[in-house]
Amino acid sequence: MMGISTNTEAKNMKITRVDQFAPRHRTRLIRITTDSGIEGWAESTLEGKPKSVPAAIDEYAEYLIGKDPLRIEHHWQQMYRSAFFRGGAHNMTAIAAIDAALWDISGKHYGVPSYMLMGGNVRDRIRVYAHWGISDLTDEGLERSRDRLTMLQKMGYTAYKAGPSGNWRAHEPPSRIDEFVTAAYKMREWVGDDVELCFDFHAKMTPGLAVEICNEIKGMRPMFVEEPVPQENPDALKRVQEQVSFPLATGERLLSRWEFREVIEKQAVSLLQPDVAHCGGPSELKRIANYAEVYYQHIMPHCAIGPLALAACMLVDAVVPNFLIQEQVDAGLGNGLLKKPWVVKDGHIDLWDTPGLGVEVDEVEATKEYDGETYGYHKELGGEYYFDNDGSVSDW
Numbered sequence: 037m038m039g040i041s042t043n044t045e046a047k048n049m050k051i052t053r054v055d056q057f058a059p060r061h062r063t064r065l066i067r068i069t070t071d072s073g074i075e076g077w078a079e080s081t082l083e084g085k086p087k088s089v090p091a092a093i094d095e096y097a098e099y100l101i102g103k104d105p106l107r108i109e110h111h112w113q114q115m116y117r118s119a120f121f122r123g124g125a126h127n128m129t130a131i132a133a134i135d136a137a138l139w140d141i142s143g144k145h146y147g148v149p150s151y152m153l154m155g156g157n158v159r160d161r162i163r164v165y166a167h168w169g170i171s172d173l174t175d176e177g178l179e180r181s182r183d184r185l186t187m188l189q190k191m192g193y194t195a196y197k198a199g200p201s202g203n204w205r206a207h208e209p210p211s212r213i214d215e216f217v218t219a220a221y222k223m224r225e226w227v228g229d230d231v232e233l234c235f236d237f238h239a240k241m242t243p244g245l246a247v248e249i250c251n252e253i254k255g256m257r258p259m260f261v262e263e264p265v266p267q268e269n270p271d272a273l274k275r276v277q278e279q280v281s282f283p284l285a286t287g288e289r290l291l292s293r294w295e296f297r298e299v300i301e302k303q304a305v306s307l308l309q310p311d312v313a314h315c316g317g318p319s320e321l322k323r324i325a326n327y328a329e330v331y332y333q334h335i336m337p338h339c340a341i342g343p344l345a346l347a348a349c350m351l352v353d354a355v356v357p358n359f360l361i362q363e364q365v366d367a368g369l370g371n372g373l374l375k376k377p378w379v380v381k382d383g384h385i386d387l388w389d390t391p392g393l394g395v396e397v398d399e400v401e402a403t404k405e406y407d408g409e410t411y412g413y414h415k416e417l418g419g420e421y422y423f424d425n426d427g428s429v430s431d432w
């Protein structure tokens with residue numbers, strides 16, 4: 037009787053190096069190299085924390101060197117469970133990057149797109165939405181919004197996301213609320229009823245204010261409102277969802293299936309937005325999606341960074357039945373890091389048929405070291421945010 041020892045690494049391939057790069061603003065990459073010459077690439081960006089995750093990856097690299105890269109689940113369990121303190125944004129982002137890079141290596145090793153190793157694709161292309169909105173109702177602001185919409189319409193997008201800008205207190209005067217509501221209805225007027233519009237509140241609202249604003253915009257039929265309130269309290273989310281007639285979404289700051297548990301089981305929102313770059317990678321994103329399927333909740337993975345993170349999202353989007361739509365920012369299509377950028381056609385990205393995650397990294401660009409003025413705590417989605425009226429700390 038033959039078997040494979042859980043303690044003996046495969047002899048045909050081993051991890052030899054784990055390298056890290058910071059080639060762009062808000063862009064951190066890792067490259068895992070094997071003794072067979074196969075490399076796996078992934079994104080390790082944790083917005084606002086440009087120095088913390090690289091340290092965590094260096095720690096995990098001490099474990100990974102000399103190991104078989106094909107034992108993806110084994111390595112995930114080891115990295116997550118072996119330390120006394122589990123989880124956290126830094127650890128889960130580091131694990132996520134390593135996990136995605138290992139899926140890239142595995143696909144290349146077997147000569148198939150990595151989604152074929154997850155059970156095969158259940159769809160042929162991935163629907164995506166772009167970021168577009170109206171945040172300035174002046175003539176100049178409206179002209180800028182119209183120009184961007186015209187550009188995006190040429191790519192066939194059928195969904196867009198915007199959101200209220202600036203800081204929001206526990207309540208705001210009618211003029212502030214009305215400005216956002218007017219912009220939302222104008223967006224609907226511009227795109228018509230065949231396009232879906234959604235709004236990201238960035239967890240800036242209290243439950244009462246979120247309900248008030250959601251009910252003001254319900255007439256323009258939003259696709260969803262994202263993070264109406266902070267995600268830490270599922271009961272507060274559920275309270276809002278029960279008073280709003282359209283779907284709410286959350287999840288970009290929930291970092292594992294354990295953190296999603298209450299949101300899923302309480303059905304606190306209709307739609308889930310795990311971020312593959314922060315929730316433990318494609319392996320954990322798929323587990324979260326499978327968990328949510330039982331409750332008829334769909335996933336819309338959050339992805340506000342680069343093209344390698346988008347590839348890792350689409351790996352899971354391709355294989356789970358309860359996928360709805362994928363977030364995609366401009367930088368996610370390539371950002372100068374890919375030899376062949378992702379292409380949006382009719383609001384979708386076609387699945388790739390090449391081995392791995394479907395990306396060919398431009399190593400000259402990807403291995404550059406960026407040190408511009410936007411690097412660091414105060415410029416990279418971190419920093420200091422205060423209310424103007426009294427100097428107290430506000431949410432981002």
